[in-house]
Structures are given as C-alpha cells and as structure tokens.
Amino acid sequence: MVKLLVGILNLSLAAKYFGVSLDKDIWLLALSVILFLDMAVWGPINETFRAKFIFLKGELGENKAVNKTRSLLFFSLIISAGLVFFVIIYPQFLAKIIAPTYSGEDYNKLIAMIKIVAPVLLITQFSAISTSILNAYDSFFVPEITGFITSVINLVLLIFLAPYVGIYSLVISYYIGAILLLLLLFVQIEKKKIPVFTGYTNVNFRDFKLFFLFALPFFLPYFFGQVSSVLEKTLVSTLGVGNVSSLDYSRKFTDIFLGVLTSVLATMLVPTLSSKFIEKKSNEFADEFMQMFQLGMLLLSFVIPVFTSSSLPIVLVFFDKGKIPQGTLLEISQLTIFYSWSTLAIFIYLIFGMALLSSNSEKKYAFFGVLAQIISILINLVFIKILGIFVFPVSLLLSHIISGIIMAYNFPYKSKTLILVFFKYTLILISTAVLVFYLSKFVNDQINPFFQIINNSILTIFLIFFFIYIFNLEEKKFIVKYYSKLRR
Numbered sequence: 001m002v003k004l005l006v007g008i009l010n011l012s013l014a015a016k017y018f019g020v021s022l023d024k025d026i027w028l029l030a031l032s033v034i035l036f037l038d039m040a041v042w043g044p045i046n047e048t049f050r051a052k053f054i055f056l057k058g059e060l061g062e063n064k065a066v067n068k069t070r071s072l073l074f075f076s077l078i079i080s081a082g083l084v085f086f087v088i089i090y091p092q093f094l095a096k097i098i099a100p101t102y103s104g105e106d107y108n109k110l111i112a113m114i115k116i117v118a119p120v121l122l123i124t125q126f127s128a129i130s131t132s133i134l135n136a137y138d139s140f141f142v143p144e145i146t147g148f149i150t151s152v153i154n155l156v157l158l159i160f161l162a163p164y165v166g167i168y169s170l171v172i173s174y175y176i177g178a179i180l181l182l183l184l185l186f187v188q189i190e191k192k193k194i195p196v197f198t199g200y201t202n203v204n205f206r207d208f209k210l211f212f213l214f215a216l217p218f219f220l221p222y223f224f225g226q227v228s229s230v231l232e233k234t235l236v237s238t239l240g241v242g243n244v245s246s247l248d249y250s251r252k253f254t255d256i257f258l259g260v261l262t263s264v265l266a267t268m269l270v271p272t273l274s275s276k277f278i279e280k281k282s283n284e285f286a287d288e289f290m291q292m293f294q295l296g297m298l299l300l301s302f303v304i305p306v307f308t309s310s311s312l313p314i315v316l317v318f319f320d321k322g323k324i325p326q327g328t329l330l331e332i333s334q335l336t337i338f339y340s341w342s343t344l345a346i347f348i349y350l351i352f353g354m355a356l357l358s359s360n361s362e363k364k365y366a367f368f369g370v371l372a373q374i375i376s377i378l379i380n381l382v383f384i385k386i387l388g389i390f391v392f393p394v395s396l397l398l399s400h401i402i403s404g405i406i407m408a409y410n411f412p413y414k415s416k417t418l419i420l421v422f423f424k425y426t427l428i429l430i431s432t433a434v435l436v437f438y439l440s441k442f443v444n445d446q447i448n449p450f451f452q453i454i455n456n457s458i459l460t461i462f463l464i465f466f467f468i469y470i471f472n473l474e475e476k477k478f479i480v481k482y483y484s485k486l487r488r
Contacts, residue, residue, distance in 0.1 A: 006151045007256035012318040013158050014170070015249060019323025022106065023167040025237070025244040030113035031120070031174070032233055033098040034087070038121045040226040041083065042076070044218030045211055046128045051274045051357055052214045053136040058278050069133065069196050071207035076129060080122045087118040097230055099237045116171055123178045130185035135271060137194055146184040150177040217362050221369025228373045228380070232392055235384055243389060246328055249319060250335030251393070254343050257303055261296060261347065265354050268292075273358030277412075286413050289355055290421065294474065296347050297425035301464055302457075305433040307340035309440040309456045313449035331389070338393035344429065345397045348404035352411060359412040368403040368410075375399035428467045436460050 018024040049072075056065040087094060091114040095107065102110055154177040161169035189196065236243050269292050276285040307314065312333040320329060349372065356365040379395035387394060411418065440456050447455070467473075 006148065006155060007259075008253065008318060010151070010155055010158065011249065011252045011256070013155065013162070015319040015324060017158075017162040017169070017323075018167060019245070021245070021323075022241050023109075025241065026106070026110050026113050027167055027170055028244050028248050029098050029110060029233060029237065030117050033094045033114065033230065034117050034120050035124065036226045036229050037083065037087070037094070038124050040222055041079070042125050042128065043222040043225075044215035045072070045076075046125075046132060047218060048215040048357065048362060049129065049132040049211060050136050050270050051362075052211055053132075054271055054274045055278065055360075056210070057136075066195055067202060068207040068210055071203040071205070072211050073126075073129060073196060074203040075205065075208040076125055077122075080125050084118050084122050087121070088115050091115050091118075098233055100234060101238050113171075117174075120174070120178065123175075123182055127178065127182045127185060130182065130189060133194060133196060134185065134188060134192070135268075137192060138271070139188065139192060146181060146188065149184070150181040153177055153180060214362070217366035218369065221366050221373060224370050224373035224377070228376050231377060231380060235380060236389060236392070239389060242328065246332055247335065247389060247392060249315075250332045251339045253307065253314070253336060254303075254339045258343055258346055261299070262350060265292070265296075265350055269351070269354050270358050273355060277359045282413050285359070286415060286418075289351075290418065293351055293418075294421065294425065296351060297429065298464065300344055300347060301425070301429040301432050301467075302460055304340050304344060304429060305436040305460045305463075306453070306457055308337050308433050309436045309460075310453045311336040311340070313452040313456075316449045317453065335390065335393060338390060338397070342393050342397040342400070344426075345399075345401035345404060348408065349400040350404075352404060352407035355411055356407060361410070361412065364410055365407065368407050371406070372399045372403035375402060424471055424473075428464070428471065432460060432463045432467065435463055 014024070018027075053065055053069065056068060091111045094114055095102070095110050099107075099110055154173045157173035157176060158169055161172055165172065186197070232247075233244065236247050269288070272288050273285055276282075276288060312330070315329050315333040315336060319332065324332075349368075353365045353369065356362065376395045376399035379398060380391055383391045383394070408418075408422070436456055436459050439459060440452070443455050443459070
C-alpha cells in the first residue's frame with residue numbers, strides 16, 4: 001500500500017511539471033519501446049525462472065541449480081549489451097515503429113531520447129533476475145522494501161530536478177533509482193551468501209538453454225503482448241499530441257496497483273505453489289491458491305468501487321495542477337473507470353495463469369496468453385475509429401476476461417468450492433461498486449474532492465464488512481478474532 005502511495009505521488013508530480021505535453025509524450029514513447037523490447041526478449045525467462053529454479057533445485061540439488069543460474073546471468077549480460085548497442089546505433093528502427101507519424105524536430109527528439117534510455121534494458125533485466133533469485137531463496141520482503149526505497153529517492157530527485165532540467169529530470173531520477181535498486185539487490189544476494197556471482201569459469205550455453213527452453217512456450221504470448229503494446233502506443237500517437245500522456249495518466253493508478261499485486265503473485269504464490277506441486281500436496285496447493293485468490297478479490301472489492309465512484313475527484317486531486325485542460329481531465333477520469341474494471345479481468349487472468357505455471361502446465365498458460373493478445377489487437381484495430389481512445393481499456397478488459405475464464409476452467413485441481421467462491425466474491429465486488437456509485441451522489445454533493453475520496457473509501461470499507469457478515473465469508477473469523485483482541 002505504501003508503494004502504491006509513492007507511485008501515485010510520482011504520477012501527480014509528473015502531471016504538475018509536464019502535463020500532457022509533447023516532451024512527456026516523447027519520454028513515455030522512448031521508455032515504453034525500450035521496456036517493450038526488454039519484455040519481449042526476457043519477459044518469458046523472468047516469469048518462469050522461479051518455478052524452473054525450484055524444479056532444478058528439487059531434481060539436481062542446490063549447487064547444480066546455482067551453477068545453471070550463473071550461465072543464465074552471463075548470457076543475459078552478453079545478449080542485453082548487444083541489444084543496447086543495436087538500439088543506440090539504429091534508434092530509427094524503434095522510432096518508426098512506436099511513432100510513425102512523427103517528423104522533423106519531434107522525430108529528432110524521439111531519436112535522441114531512445115538513445116538516452118537504451119541502457120535501461122540492461123539495468124532492468126539484471127534487477128528482474130536478481131529479484132527472482134532472492135524470491136527463489138524465500139526472500140520476498142527485502143526486494144520489495146528495496147524497490148520502495150528507490151521509488152522514494154525517485155520522488156525526491158524529481159522534485160529537486162524538474163524546475164532546472166525539465167523532462168530530463170525524469171530520465172535522471174529513473175536512472176539513479178534503477179542503478180541504486182540493482183546495487184541494493186546485489187548486496188542482499190551477497191548477504192544471503194547465494195554464490196551466483198562467482199565461479200564463471202563453468203558457464204556454458206547448454207545451461208542457459210535449459211531456462212530458455214522452459215520459457216519457450218511463453219515467447220509467443222510475450223511477442224504478441226509487446227506487439228499489442230507497441231500497436232497501442234502507435235495508434236494513440238496518431239490521435240494527436242497529448243493523447244499518449246492522457247492514456248498514461250488514466251491507466252497509471254491501476255497499473256501501479258496491478259504492479260504491486262503481480263509482484264505478490266509472482267514472488268510469493270509461484271514459489272509456494274510450485275513447491276506444493278512437486279511434493280504432490282494437492283490439497284495444500286488448492287488451499288494456498290484459494291487464500292491468495294480471496295485476498296485479491298477483497299482488495300479489488302475496495303479498489304474498483306473507489307475508482308468507479310471517485311474517478312473525477314481522484315483526477316482533480318492528483319492531476320489538476322494547471323498544466324492539463326479541464327476537458328482532458330474529464331476524459332482521463334472516464335478512462336480511469338474503464339481501466340479500474342479491467343483490473344478484475346487481469347487479476348483473474350494472472351492468478352489462474354500462475355496456477356498453471358506452478359503446476360507444470362506452462363504451455364496452456366502460454367497458449368491462452370497468445371489468445372488474450374490476439375483478441376486485444378483485433379479489437380483495437382477494428383474499433384479504434386468508433387471508440388477512439390476508449391478502445392484500449394475495453395480491449396484490455398474483454399481479452400483478459402475471456403482468457404482468464406478459460407484458464408480457470410483448466411485449473412489443475414477441479415473444485416466446486418472455487419467456482420462458488422469466484423461467484424460470491426464477484427457478486428460482492430459488483431454490489432459494492434453499484435451501491436457506492438449511487439450512494440456517493442447523495443453524500444458528496446458540493447464537497448471538496450479530497451473529502452469525496454475519503455467518504456467513498458469509508459463507505460466502500462463499510463459495505464465490504466457488511467457483505468463479509470451477510471455471506472459469512474472466511475474473513476469474518478479473522479475480523480472477530482482481532483476485534484476481540486482490541487477489546488481486551
């Protein structure tokens with residue numbers, strides 16, 4: 001929750017200093033295309049590393065698993081450095097893809113920014129794999145706390161640098177935060193005495209290939225995922241200056257929340273479920289999954305109703321800094337509502353995908369991932385002229401809910417309880433969202449936007465507690481237990 005708050009503050013400062021300007025669009029396009037390239041090349045291996053490492057550790061022992069990880073690190077460095085060199089030499093290759101309508105001075109600025117941010121690919125990859133190594137050794141909190149510390153430093157640097165160097169304050173703060181995060185992760189790996197940075201005389205491509213082949217089914221969905229993301233940026237850049245920034249602001253709230261949620265699922269759920277699957281503990285596998293699923297649905301039952309009922313007040317509080325026109329603020333608030341509902345679809349897609357990955361059914365997960373991206377691409381291409389900028393959250397929601405439901409049907413351990421829990425928590429979420437949306441109209445008339453958000457948040461929490469008691473959910477006993485402790 002603290003990481004979520006810091007992320008939102010960073011977003012608010014970006015709106016204050018840069019609004020929906022061309023410079024902000026160029027920064028977002030350049031950074032996005034580098035991160036898209038990183039995800040297309042390394043995303044599948046990063047996502048599957050934890051599960052593969054645990055499988056290798058169980059089959060071959062810790063020493064051999066660590067030896068193979070060294071090969072992964074070595075070849076990651078070589079390939080990433082080659083990609084950075086290619087991007088710096090041929091930036092126009094990416095510029096033409098991400099912004100085909102840019103020309104003249106705008107195009108030259110984009111080329112320059114792509115060259116500047118190219119090394120981010122190398123830093124990001126090593127941070128991702130270092131975090132995965134720590135997670136595989138049951139170190140979950142330190143990587144998260146380290147990420148939080150660097151986010152705060154990012155925030156402080158942005159405040160001090162923005163008035164002097166403009167948009168380049170985002171570049172400088174991003175680099176300093178990313179490098180510091182990498183160094184802190186290295187220190188933690190050394191402190192835990194994980195010997196992945198020594199013994200590089202034994203590296204070989206065969207060991208790297210083990211991780212590559214395990215992740216191979218995921219390269220197709222990641223490829224289509226990056227095609228979908230690049231296509232989105234390309235299409236929105238054709239809608240006019242400022243639209244890239246508007247879309248970024250509207251989805252950033254939910255992106256930050258999903259980033260935290262995905263981090264929890266990848267770092268804690270996958271290693272836990274993978275261990276239960278190897279040990280053939282099907283009941284414990286299902287129980288661990290169910291607990292995380294219920295927790296995620298309860299969090300969404302708070303997040304979605306609050307954003308649905310308070311989108312405009314939230315946008316006014318964080319973005320109304322004099323740099324963004326009122327009409328654009330209204331559009332951002334409407335987009336925010338759509339994106340908030342897409343988080344439900346993405347959560348269902350992710351958590352059932354993680355279950356398939358942890359149960360050695362990675363090919364199914366990969367196939368349904370491709371399906372989601374193809375559906376999204378088709379919707380964007382067909383309906384862009386009809387729905388305009390609103391096509392992007394709609395395609396995100398529809399594509400992921402379809403694939404997510406199909407993956408839920410392929411859950412490794414069939415359970416009627418899971419189906420019942422799914423419908424029960426979904427009903428609570430929808431009921432809470434509808435009630436808060438309509439009740440807020442009576443409560444918040446002519447009230448300051450900040451207090452509107454507080455009122456709607458309190459009302460949402462009250463309704464969630466009410467439904468927990470009405471439906472007699474498992475969380476009820478925890479509430480009663482802690483309430484009893486407080487009364488003593």
